[in-house]
Amino acid sequence: xxxxxVDVYACGVILFEMLTGHPPFEGETPAEVLMRHQxxxxxxxxxxxxxxxxxxxxxxxxxxxxFATMQEFARAVDAVFG
Numbered sequence: 379x380x381x382x383x384v385d386v387y388a389c390g391v392i393l394f395e396m397l398t399g400h401p402p403f404e405g406e407t408p409a410e411v412l413m414r415h416q417x418x419x420x421x422x423x424x425x426x427x428x429x430x431x432x433x434x435x436x437x438x439x440x441x442x443x444x445f446a447t448m449q450e451f452a453r454a455v456d457a458v459f460g
Contacts, residue, residue, distance in 0.1 A: 383441035386451050390436025390444075393455065398424040402437060428458045 394402045402421075403414035420437050422430045432454045438444050445451040 381441075382447060383444050385448055386436050386444045387441075389448065389451060390433055393429075394420065394425065394433050394437070397426060397429060397433075400424075426458075429455075432458055 391402055401411075403411050403418060405411040405414055416439070419439075420433070422434060425433055432451075435454075436444055436451055445454065
């Protein structure tokens with residue numbers, strides 16, 4: 379199901395990579411990366427501590443637990459980095 383929650387997830391991935399220099403999930407094949415997105419929790423240890431709750435919520439496997447809108451996500455990011 380594509381909707382706002384996918385956009386929040388994608389921006390969470392981008393923010394993770396901006397902060398760490400690496401994507402949250404890596405693998406040897408595109409299929410392996412996709413499976414990790416679906417099943418694994420991201421390793422947030424390289425993310426600044428203040429940003430961990432924001433990225434964890436944006437990358438939650440359950441779309442209902444992510445930020446409801448991009449505006450809500452942006453406010454959370456601004457609260458950490460603004």
